[in-house]
Amino acid sequence: SQQGEEDPQALSIQEGENATMNCSYKTSINNLQWYRQNSGRGLVHLILIRSNEREKHSGRLRVTLDTSKKSSSLLITASRAADTASYFCATDFRVAGANSKLTFGKGITLSVRP
Amino acid sequence: GAGVSQSPRYKVAKRGQDVALRCDPISGHVSLFWYQQALGQGPEFLTYFQNEAQLDKSGLPSDRFFAERPEGSVSTLKIQRTQQEDSAVYLCASSLSRPWREVTDTQYFGPGTRLTVL
Incomplete structure (x- = not known):
C-alpha cells in the first residue's frame, strides 16, 4: 500500500510558469523526498527534507514540510519543457539500526508546454 | 561515475516462465533495494x-519472488512461474547507508527492467 497521496494527479502549465505539487502522508516520518521520473527512465532524486526542517531550496526547487498537517509541497519556479515528467513524493521512517525503505505516492504528471 | 545499472532493460516472458533480473549497484554502496512499479x-x-x-523481504508479493546478493554487490531478483500480474517495471536502488548512522542516505535508482508477461 502507498502512503503518500500527491495532488493534483496531473498538471499542465506554460513554460515559464511556476508549478506547485502537493503531497500528504499518513504516518510519522524521518524525512520526505521528492523524485522525478521521465518516461522510460529511472527515478531521479530531487530533494530531501528532514522532519525537523520546514523549508528547503535547491536551484529552482523549493520544498516545504508541515509535519502537523502531514503534508509537503514542491514548487518548481520558471518551469521549462524539460521539467515534463512524473513527480513522486516518498516518505521514510527509519527505526534505529533498521533500513530506510521508501514509501511512494502515486505520482503527479507534470506537462510543461513550450 | 557509473550509476546503478539493470539488465535486461526489457523482458517478455510467457506465463509460467522463470525470469532473472540483474542489478549492478554503485560501487561501495552498502544498501540495495528492489521496488516494483505497476x-x-x-x-x-x-x-x-x-x-x-x-x-527485509516483507514486500515480496509471493514465494515465487526470490532475491539474492551473494557477494554484497550485484543482486538478482528471480521470479518463478511468472503470472500476468507480475508485469511491471522492477527498479533497483542503492545507497551508501551505513547502519550506525541515524540519517538516511539518498537512494540512487537504476533505469529499471520492464517485465511483460504474456
Missing part, C-alpha cells in the same frame, strides 16, 4: 539488502 503507480518496496544480508 503502470501508473508509484514504486512499491519489495526487499532490502545490507551487504549480502537480506534484512
